[in-house]
Amino acid sequence: MAKKYTIAVIPGDGIGKEVTPWAQKALEKADPKVLDEIDTLEQEYDRVCEKHADLWDKVDEAYFNLPDDYDFDNYDIRSLSFLSDAEKDALIADYNRLTEIDSRLCELYNSIWGNTGCESGICPF
Numbered sequence: 001m002a003k004k005y006t007i008a009v010i011p012g013d014g015i016g017k018e019v020t021p022w023a024q025k026a027l028e029k030a031d032p033k034v035l036d037e038i039d040t041l042e043q044e045y046d047r048v049c050e051k052h053a054d055l056w057d058k059v060d061e062a063y064f065n066l067p068d069d070y071d072f073d074n075y076d077i078r079s080l081s082f083l084s085d086a087e088k089d090a091l092i093a094d095y096n097r098l099t100e101i102d103s104r105l106c107e108l109y110n111s112i113w114g115n116t117g118c119e120s121g122i123c124p125f
Helices: 019-029 034-050 053-064 085-113
Strands: none
Touching: 019 085, 034 053, 034 085, 053 085
């Protein structure tokens, strides 16, 4: 059985009276199964992120401490010497799963909202 959602609509900066009615109509017409799948995938995304949050924090710290002229085209988790091979494998597996989830979420968001800009490979939601 599909979950029932109660959504509060609060227009905000840049999301005013011209956008809110369109968004409400799109959600009202959305297939409840699609909304359930989105909810499930978003929860999984959060779980994957939290599973190794301490390692991701280390990566973030290393990333932000790189010199301004660093070649980010060659930035790779495997190049981080402060992580063990097992930690690197875990983060790469997490990254791959997050990419899969993100891709599916983009498909689902596009089914509700139309072209969301997900074609770039990075979901804007």
